[in-house]
Amino acid sequence: MSFDRRRFGAAALTLGAVAALPRAAWAATAGAIDTAGLMPMTDDVKLIDAAERAGRLARAQELMAKAGIAAIVLEPGASLDYFTGVQWWRSERLTAAVIPARGEAIVITPFFEEPSVRQSLGIPASVRVWQEDEDPLALLAGALKDRGAGSGRIGIEETVRFFASDGLAQRLPGARLVSANPIVRGCRMIKTPAEIALMQAANDVTTAAFRWTWPRIREGMTPGEIAAHVNAATTVLGGTPTGALVLLGEASAYPHGSRKPQAVREGEVVLLDCGCSVGGYASDISRSFVLGKAPDAVRRVWDIVAQGQQVARGAARIGAPAGSIDDAVRRFYQAKGFGPGYQLPGLSHRTGHGIGMDGHEPVNLVHGEATPLAPGMCFSNEPGLYLPGQFGVRLEDCFHMTAAGPEWFSVPPTSLDKPFG
Numbered sequence: 001m002s003f004d005r006r007r008f009g010a011a012a013l014t015l016g017a018v019a020a021l022p023r024a025a026w027a028a029t030a031g032a033i034d035t036a037g038l039m040p041m042t043d044d045v046k047l048i049d050a051a052e053r054a055g056r057l058a059r060a061q062e063l064m065a066k067a068g069i070a071a072i073v074l075e076p077g078a079s080l081d082y083f084t085g086v087q088w089w090r091s092e093r094l095t096a097a098v099i100p101a102r103g104e105a106i107v108i109t110p111f112f113e114e115p116s117v118r119q120s121l122g123i124p125a126s127v128r129v130w131q132e133d134e135d136p137l138a139l140l141a142g143a144l145k146d147r148g149a150g151s152g153r154i155g156i157e158e159t160v161r162f163f164a165s166d167g168l169a170q171r172l173p174g175a176r177l178v179s180a181n182p183i184v185r186g187c188r189m190i191k192t193p194a195e196i197a198l199m200q201a202a203n204d205v206t207t208a209a210f211r212w213t214w215p216r217i218r219e220g221m222t223p224g225e226i227a228a229h230v231n232a233a234t235t236v237l238g239g240t241p242t243g244a245l246v247l248l249g250e251a252s253a254y255p256h257g258s259r260k261p262q263a264v265r266e267g268e269v270v271l272l273d274c275g276c277s278v279g280g281y282a283s284d285i286s287r288s289f290v291l292g293k294a295p296d297a298v299r300r301v302w303d304i305v306a307q308g309q310q311v312a313r314g315a316a317r318i319g320a321p322a323g324s325i326d327d328a329v330r331r332f333y334q335a336k337g338f339g340p341g342y343q344l345p346g347l348s349h350r351t352g353h354g355i356g357m358d359g360h361e362p363v364n365l366v367h368g369e370a371t372p373l374a375p376g377m378c379f380s381n382e383p384g385l386y387l388p389g390q391f392g393v394r395l396e397d398c399f400h401m402t403a404a405g406p407e408w409f410s411v412p413p414t415s416l417d418k419p420f421g
Helices: 006-014 023-032 050-067 078-084 111-120 136-146 162-171 181-188 193-216 223-237 249-253 296-315 322-335
Strands: 071-074 096-100 105-110 125-130 153-156 176-179 240-248 269-278 285-290 352-354 361-365 378-381 385-387 391-393 397-402 405-408
Touching (some): 050 071, 071 078, 136 162, 193 223, 193 269, 193 285, 249 391, 269 391, 361 378
Parallel strands (some): 153 176
Antiparallel strands (some): 269 285, 352 378
């Protein structure tokens, strides 16, 4: 996931300027589109609070004790936000956090950034600063020593940059650097009710933005124009737009789009793949439809994809390997004449991905993934079918696992003629 996600790097190439603009520019675009009648939907959402973060730290320390890991190291990104509340960016100037198996967390940051970093700090933690002529990795190593991790096993979060992990290894030759995945994934993969509620709010916003945009789509509109409408509605409704991938006609056959100019044409596929963030948690919904009368070939493929979503949902059972969902969909599609496997025409990408604070998170619904499904796990369900040179159809709705099975965040459509219910 990030609606950093897989496709929004490609979206900048596909959509034109509007869809790839940062949030400030989206907000300006929202003002240029008449959104009269739309009202905020997120004013009463409950954000992640101190008690929730305290529970996360307790869980992380419990997992560290079981794994024999003395501490984990995080850089800015979703995991740092998840555990500490610190919302920061990465640069050549190191900001990092140590979450020890015992004791209080320590945040390392440049001296002149300390006031800003403290503004989002959401847990009790020490903040240690370094000056421009000092070595931040020496400060980080010292923090680990102070928490009893100078010679133990140190978990490195999977997105920490090489210069940081390598520099730390040089400064702590007695330590063993290992993957922090058992800790970070062990916490983040299982969503709490508070997280589920924020994801539900994000999905509700995206669904509402789609429903508002759909009747405003006209022949001749470009991907950028459609994306601007989705993003404008999302902003007014109270979500933070995280990207809008719009694929038209033949471009819908290529999951991440085409550089060729595109415009809405009657009888051709319009594919929307959009999302937003509410309280730091993501939505991800795709819809495919046709302006005007749908060709029989499109209607047949659309109906098969709709069934594919239900096959995936039916295979999502507590304890089942995540990859078994992907396998079930591919068996169904092969029986319909697509594939086999990842071959085209057919489903050329995984059936789904994990989702939460990032638009894409571990683990994926992909062949060979053995992780068993557990309550609190969240996934996209997007078994699209793609016919190169013709068109593609993708329907995507996310679900979360409960003890009784999967529950939708957004309800899949049942008809090509009513793609938004």
